[in-house]
Amino acid sequence: xxxxIYRIIVLVGSLAIGILSGVSWTASAGSSSDSTTExxxxxxxxxxxxxxxxxxxxxxxxxxQIENHDPFDHKSxxxxxxxxxxxxxxxxxxHLDKPGSRFSFKLKKAGRYEIRCMLHDxxxxxxIAVK
Numbered sequence: 001x002x003x004x005i006y007r008i009i010v011l012v013g014s015l016a017i018g019i020l021s022g023v024s025w026t027a028s029a030g031s032s033s034d035s036t037t038e039x040x041x042x043x044x045x046x047x048x049x050x051x052x053x054x055x056x057x058x059x060x061x062x063x064x065q066i067e068n069h070d071p072f073d074h075k076s077x078x079x080x081x082x083x084x085x086x087x088x089x090x091x092x093x094x095h096l097d098k099p100g101s102r103f104s105f106k107l108k109k110a111g112r113y114e115i116r117c118m119l120h121d122x123x124x125x126x127x128i129a130v131k
Contacts, residue, residue, distance in 0.1 A: 041065050041104070044115065044125060046074045046097060051115055051125035058107065058129055065104045066115070068097040074117045078105070078127070081112040094118055 042062055045052045047069040058064055068074055078092035091113060092105050107113065107129040117123035 043067060044127075045069055046076075046117070046123075049117075049120045049123050051117075051123060053125065055126045055128065058127060060108065060110060060129055060131055061106055063104050063106055064127065065102055066095075066097060067102040068099055071099050073098055073119060074123070075119045076103075077116050077118055078107075079114050079116070080109065081114050081126075087114065 040062065042056055042058045042064050044056060044064065044066045046066065049070070051066075056064070066076055074097040076092060076095045076097055077090065079090050080088040082088045089109070091107055095103055097103065107127070110129050110131050113127040113129065115125045115127060
């Protein structure tokens with residue numbers, strides 16, 4: 001009986017170490033702001049006339065990909081948001097997103113950006129670009 005309990009304890013301990021090592025790896029990979037982060041693609045999905053996620057944080061130089069999972073077109077515009085609430089520089093001008101398509105871009109300036117579908121009123125999301 002003692003051998004069986006010992007084996008269960010070893011098994012549970014091994015599982016816990018495996019799970020914790022995975023959490024540690026994920027946290028350290030996600031917090032890096034060096035060139036490794038630039039290789040990670042941040043994806044925004046167009047589905048059900050909405051962008052998902054509604055808010056996305058990326059690093060400057062990181063690739064942002066917009067994928068259309070709807071059976072109809074979208075037209076994405078990405079505009080920098082000014083501190084006074086207005087809109088500034090257009091980073092992506094009216095990209096036509098066909099069903100099943102995807103396109104990528106990178107932001108060169110830190111700040112908040114609005115993604116807006118020019119075909120569907122109210123379809124927006126926010127990108128926050130950090131250094």
